[in-house]
Amino acid sequence: MSLRSLAVPLVLLVVLAGCRVVEGPVRDVEAGAETQQKSAAPAAAVLAPGTSAPVPDARPVDPGIAAVSLSNPTAEAAQALEVCRVADYGADKVAAMGHVDRAREVTHYVRLGQHPELQTDKPAFVVEFRGELPVARWIMTDPTCIVIDGEALFFGTGPVRLVGEEVQVTPQPIEPGPDRALPPVQP
Numbered sequence: 001m002s003l004r005s006l007a008v009p010l011v012l013l014v015v016l017a018g019c020r021v022v023e024g025p026v027r028d029v030e031a032g033a034e035t036q037q038k039s040a041a042p043a044a045a046v047l048a049p050g051t052s053a054p055v056p057d058a059r060p061v062d063p064g065i066a067a068v069s070l071s072n073p074t075a076e077a078a079q080a081l082e083v084c085r086v087a088d089y090g091a092d093k094v095a096a097m098g099h100v101d102r103a104r105e106v107t108h109y110v111r112l113g114q115h116p117e118l119q120t121d122k123p124a125f126v127v128e129f130r131g132e133l134p135v136a137r138w139i140m141t142d143p144t145c146i147v148i149d150g151e152a153l154f155f156g157t158g159p160v161r162l163v164g165e166e167v168q169v170t171p172q173p174i175e176p177g178p179d180r181a182l183p184p185v186q187p
Contacts, residue, residue, distance in 0.1 A: 065098035067183035080125035084145035
């Protein structure tokens with residue numbers, strides 16, 4: 001039995017067990033360069049019944065988090081946009097973005113489990129994407145990129161599949177879900 005034939009069952013086992021998957025240095029086919037990205041297994045997908053359309057978000061936008069301008073970002077926001085590869089994916093894929101004072105509070109804004117990387121009081125920039133994006137060896141739907149100390153960590157917050165595979169994993173919702181929303185990005 002080859003490693004490739006074990007990949008899908010192994011991914012299913014990891015995702016269903018609620019564990020994270022961390023990628024080391026990978027060759028990103030799109031960028032054509034070595035990248036140090038981490039990707040995590042998906043947390044949950046919130047979809048309208050019988051569709052692939054997201055349920056409208058009724059959470060209030062946190063007034064304490066400043067909206068980010070894509071055309072005139074702060075230096076810190078520009079760094080987050082760069083390490084999250086927004087230029088590669090397209091600014092139109094960015095749905096929301098903001099600076100969170102402590103990474104451990106990200107779960108108030110994004111549907112994620114308790115990942116060890118986020119259990120810190122260090123600040124984090126959070127970039128929520130919409131649509132399918134290739135991240136390392138994954139195709140992630142609606143992923144979230146969280147930047148801590150200049151390092152980008154990608155989390156699948158919607159359905160995820162391995163590149164070249166047809167099997168898609170949509171994890172069960174995590175409760176309680178986020179209670180606040182990040183501001184939408186500004187032009």
